[in-house]
Amino acid sequence: MTLAAASHGFLTPSGVEIAFVLVGIVTFGAALITVTTRQLVHAALWLVVALGGIAVEYLLLTAEFIAWVQVLIYVGSVVVLLLFGLMLTKAPIGRSPDADSGNRRAALAVAVASAAALVWVVVDAFRATWITLGGAAQGSTEASGRTLFQYWVLPFEALSVLLLAALVGAIVLSRRNPEAPPAAPAPGAATARAPREEQR
Amino acid sequence: MSDVLDIVVRLLAIFVAFLVFPLVIGQTEHKVMAHMQGRLGPMYAGGFHGWAQLVADGVKFAQKEDIVPAGADRRVFQLAPAVALLPYLLVLAAIPLGPHTVGRDLDAGIFFVLAVMGVGVLGSIMAGWASANKFSLLGGLRTAAQLLAYELPMLLAAASVAMAAGTLSLPGILEGFHWWWVPWQIVGGVVFFVAGLAELQRPPFDMPVADSEIIFGAYTEYTGLRFALFLLAEYAGIVVLCALTSVLFLGGWHGPFGAAGLGWLWMVLKTVVLAFVVIWLRVTYPRLREDQLQKLAWTALIPLALAQIALTGVIKVVIS
Numbered sequence: 001m002t003l004a005a006a007s008h009g010f011l012t013p014s015g016v017e018i019a020f021v022l023v024g025i026v027t028f029g030a031a032l033i034t035v036t037t038r039q040l041v042h043a044a045l046w047l048v049v050a051l052g053g054i055a056v057e058y059l060l061l062t063a064e065f066i067a068w069v070q071v072l073i074y075v076g077s078v079v080v081l082l083l084f085g086l087m088l089t090k091a092p093i094g095r096s097p098d099a100d101s102g103n104r105r106a107a108l109a110v111a112v113a114s115a116a117a118l119v120w121v122v123v124d125a126f127r128a129t130w131i132t133l134g135g136a137a138q139g140s141t142e143a144s145g146r147t148l149f150q151y152w153v154l155p156f157e158a159l160s161v162l163l164l165a166a167l168v169g170a171i172v173l174s175r176r177n178p179e180a181p182p183a184a185p186a187p188g189a190a191t192a193r194a195p196r197e198e199q200r
Numbered sequence: 201m202s203d204v205l206d207i208v209v210r211l212l213a214i215f216v217a218f219l220v221f222p223l224v225i226g227q228t229e230h231k232v233m234a235h236m237q238g239r240l241g242p243m244y245a246g247g248f249h250g251w252a253q254l255v256a257d258g259v260k261f262a263q264k265e266d267i268v269p270a271g272a273d274r275r276v277f278q279l280a281p282a283v284a285l286l287p288y289l290l291v292l293a294a295i296p297l298g299p300h301t302v303g304r305d306l307d308a309g310i311f312f313v314l315a316v317m318g319v320g321v322l323g324s325i326m327a328g329w330a331s332a333n334k335f336s337l338l339g340g341l342r343t344a345a346q347l348l349a350y351e352l353p354m355l356l357a358a359a360s361v362a363m364a365a366g367t368l369s370l371p372g373i374l375e376g377f378h379w380w381w382v383p384w385q386i387v388g389g390v391v392f393f394v395a396g397l398a399e400l401q402r403p404p405f406d407m408p409v410a411d412s413e414i415i416f417g418a419y420t421e422y423t424g425l426r427f428a429l430f431l432l433a434e435y436a437g438i439v440v441l442c443a444l445t446s447v448l449f450l451g452g453w454h455g456p457f458g459a460a461g462l463g464w465l466w467m468v469l470k471t472v473v474l475a476f477v478v479i480w481l482r483v484t485y486p487r488l489r490e491d492q493l494q495k496l497a498w499t500a501l502i503p504l505a506l507a508q509i510a511l512t513g514v515i516k517v518v519i520s
Contacts, residue, residue: 041329045276048322065368068311076318077351083325084344093273093332141308141368 020060027053038095044082051075065141210293210304218289222435226254229435229479236483257428264424271332272421280330281422281429284323287316288436295443296371298453298463309370310358313444314351320433321347321399324408327430328418339417342408342490343401349497350398356505357392360512361385361448374452382450384515388508389449391501393474396441398493400434402478404485407493442474443467 030049037043051074058067090096101107148156230253234241246252268274294309296302306312321343328340364381365373382389398405409417419430446452450470453463488496 041273041276045326064306065308065311068308068315072311072315072318072355075322076315077348080318080322080325080344080347083322083329084341084348087325087329087337087341087344091329091337093271093330 016060020057023053023056023060027057038100040086040096041083041091041093044079044086047082048075048079051079062140063144065144214289214292218292218436221439222432223254225435225438225475225479226431227251228475229482230254232476232479233483236480261425261428266424266426267421269332269421273330273332276326276330277421278426280323280327281426281433282323283326284320285429285433285436287320288433288440290316291440294370295440295447296374296452297467299371299374302371305369305371308368310362310368310373310448313370313440314355314358317399317437317440318347318351320437323430323433324401324418327422331418331421333421335414335416336418336420338414339408339420343418345490346398346401346405346408346493349494350395350501353391353497353501353505354395354399356502356509357388357395358448360388360505360508363509363512363516370447374447374454377451377454379451379454385449385508385512387504388512389445391505391508392449393441393445395497395501396445397478397481398497400437400441402434402438403482404488405493406487407490410487438475438478439471442471442478445474446470 027050030046030053034043034046034050037046051070055067055070055075058064058070230241231249242250242253244250245256268277291313293304294302294306294312296305324343325340328336328338328343331337361373361381362368364385365376367373367376401408409419414420419427422430446467451466452470453467455462455466
């Protein structure tokens, strides 16, 4: 960090840097509300704010492509899926009495530990690297594509295999047992099968 | 100083387009539906063929009492119309009208447009949940299911065009356009347009607002201006979808002649013709059932979009 501080200085921040910090604070606040609110659907909506805030941070770092993909995947699809699941199961208006967990302390410890690990890794990796925000965008679609398919092809492909495995797994889990009789099975058979399907 | 002026003029132009085009589409819908169904439609307001009917409707909506149901989640309920409408205003900024007439040339324009359009649907889901009404909740659920099913074919079809052009920027795609792209990408174009209609919940994909089953879906509890904002969002969505289809699949400002100064006219013409098709489909097709909706997306549109991507890739390799 000393190198960066020597060449650029932390005491005279530019407008973009100030905006970055402010958006970061908003994002952090929204994330905190997401995990602490007692209203389930509000938690999902605050998650939209937090994920959108991260997209704005990407934009401020000139990574336009990543920012729009963030909005498309997380806000447009993951949160919609989340809301769909909530509305399909249990989404009362007002507080949910059971929206509390006995694992709060353990969850907090895990969150703090993983945040510390991530911050340490990022600070250690990009110790003295400095992005010049003026001039040509360094996170343009072309730049991202080149980096991804030249230097990071193997992790990219490994990830796609992982996702494929997850997809196949989801199909296997959601398929009904083909040998099961379609309607009104004998009561004995139904009770015998129930625990097995629970396990799958 | 001129930079600031430039930005102000651009924002103003986008805002005016946002206010004018949806109303024109709305009025066209009144008239086209009336003619196709062999009736008159609203004929008195303003004198000539009832041109002021939409203005009168707007005044009526503004006068109505703004009601929030007692059991509703007030803040989410009141925020939902804005979430539904504003994304379309943002999207208009990235759509090119002519060779150098675009609000902002974004590096990843396609992704911006599709991402922000997806956010708009969040408004309907919020409205459906916050109304504390079982019909609204069903409407919200159907909206979510529809979005999840149709977002993928839309994205794949757009990706095919981006592959053909080798860029994600909307003006960039139009600069690389040749007339033979239209037959080359026609399957993707149809998939994109149909999936877009489903995302806007326009008939025949209006299961989320099916009035004979669930009253008016997610918007059942809304009155006055907030209800009008949802209607406006629907028309703005039609404008955005038709303009995007013209840009991606029909060559936008390119036309058989008059390329020099008349590019914007071609663009507007294509958009208006597509909007007419949207209205036409509403009048002619019966509503698809929920299972038919899902089946169409997963077993017809997605395979077609994937086939289009394969075709694009093969031809791209052959000609390069």
